[in-house]
Amino acid sequence: EPEVTQTPSHQVTQMGQEVILRCVPISNHLYFYWYRQILGQKVEFLVSFYNNEISEKSEIFDDQFSVERPDGSNFTLKIRSTKLEDSAMYFCASSVLRGRGYTFGSGTRLTVV
Amino acid sequence: QQQVKQSPQSLIVQKGGIPIINCAYENTAFDYFPWYQQFPGKGPALLIAIRPDVSEKKEGRFTISFNKSAKQFSLHIMDSQPGDSATYFCAASDETSGSRLTFGEGTQLTVNP
Numbered sequence: 001e002p003e004v005t006q007t008p009s010h011q012v013t014q015m016g017q018e019v020i021l022r023c024v025p026i027s028n029h030l031y032f033y034w035y036r037q038i039l040g041q042k043v044e045f046l047v048s049f050y051n052n053e054i055s056e057k058s059e060i061f062d063d064q065f066s067v068e069r070p071d072g073s074n075f076t077l078k079i080r081s082t083k084l085e086d087s088a089m090y091f092c093a094s095s096v097l098r099g100r101g102y103t104f105g106s107g108t109r110l111t112v113v
Numbered sequence: 114q115q116q117v118k119q120s121p122q123s124l125i126v127q128k129g130g131i132p133i134i135n136c137a138y139e140n141t142a143f144d145y146f147p148w149y150q151q152f153p154g155k156g157p158a159l160l161i162a163i164r165p166d167v168s169e170k171k172e173g174r175f176t177i178s179f180n181k182s183a184k185q186f187s188l189h190i191m192d193s194q195p196g197d198s199a200t201y202f203c204a205a206s207d208e209t210s211g212s213r214l215t216f217g218e219g220t221q222l223t224v225n226p
Contacts, residue, residue, distance in 0.1 A: 004156070031212060043157060043202060045213040056211045091156050099212035100145060104156030 002026040004105035006092050012111045013082050021077045021108045023092030032075045033093040033102065034067065036060070043091065049075065050098070082112045115140055117205050119217025126193055127225050134220045135187045136203035143205040147214070148177065148188050151200045160201075161188075193224045 005024040013019050025032050034046040047057045049067055064080045075094075079086055089109050093102040118137045126132045136146075144165055149157035163170045163177040163186065170177045174191040190197055203217040 033212070035214075042218045043204075043214075043216040045215070048212045050212075056213055058213065093156075099206045099208055099214065101162075102147075102159060102214065104149075104158065106154065106156050 002103070004092055004094055004103050006090075006105035006108050008108060009106065010109045010111070012113060015084060015112055016081050019079050019082055019110065021079075021090050021092075021110070023075045023077075023105055024073050025075055025092065025094030026103055027073070029094035029096055029103070031055075031095045031098050032067075032069070033095075034077045035091045035093065035104075036088040037091065037107075038088045046077070046090075048099075055098075079110075082110075084112050086110060087112045115215050117203060117215050117217040119203050119220060121220060122218065123221040123223070125223045125225065128194060130193050130224070132190050132193055132197075132222055132224070133187055134201055134203070134222070135185065136205075136217050137183075137185045138205050139184065140205070140207065141184070142207040142210065143215075144208055145206045146177070146179065146186050147204050148175070149202045149204060149216075151202065151219075157202055190222075193222075195224050195226050198222055198224050 007022045032049040037043045045058045047061045048055045066078045068076050089107045091104050091107045093104045095102045147162035148160045150160045151157045161172045161175045176189040179186045201220045204214040206214050
């Protein structure tokens with residue numbers, strides 16, 4: 001069964017550093033998403049991406065966040081200057097239809113120290 | 114108004130029991146209600162989803178019941194097995210206004226042998 005692949009599985013970074021989280025969505029999917037889950041809390045929407053541009057973003061997705069699809073396969077989330085409260089599990093997802101039938105990756109656990 | 118409230122927070126049943134997880138929403142524009150299953154260290158996996166024009170949907174041992182007037186929906190797991198032990202999330206989205214999923218808080222289900 002096709003999978004969404006995320007790398008790395010765990011990243012530790014110092015506060016103030018930039019991090020890039022990488023994702024390879026399912027090849028025939030058109031919509032791409034990032035969500036995050038702070039430990040013990042609900043999964044929260046960050047951003048959706050379609051046709052090489054952001055289609056929707058949440059209030060969490062401020063200027064320190066950016067997304068990019070640098071080539072035909074990768075989808076990245078960049079956090080410019082990490083804060084302690086950015087520590088969370090970040091999930092990439094993709095879908096064929098907008099907002100329907102998401103497939104999530106296994107996530108990247110980001111720890112900011 | 115965008116919230117989805119989920120209960121209970123945790124649930125323990127014996128093998129063969131029928132755990133029921135409930136969710137309630139406020140936004141009447143929501144038109145897609147999926148349930149996700151999450152094992153430790155993994156991303157959420159889509160289990161089953163329903164639209165508000167039907168009151169019940171079954172897929173294998175999983176059933177969603179939907180009450181549009183009460184703005185509530187629930188997941189029933191028939192003949193539960195220890196392998197069903199996981200965290201379950203309900204979610205909702207409104208296709209016309211965006212692609213984001215709004216998740217409930219999650220229910221940690223334990224099925225004892």
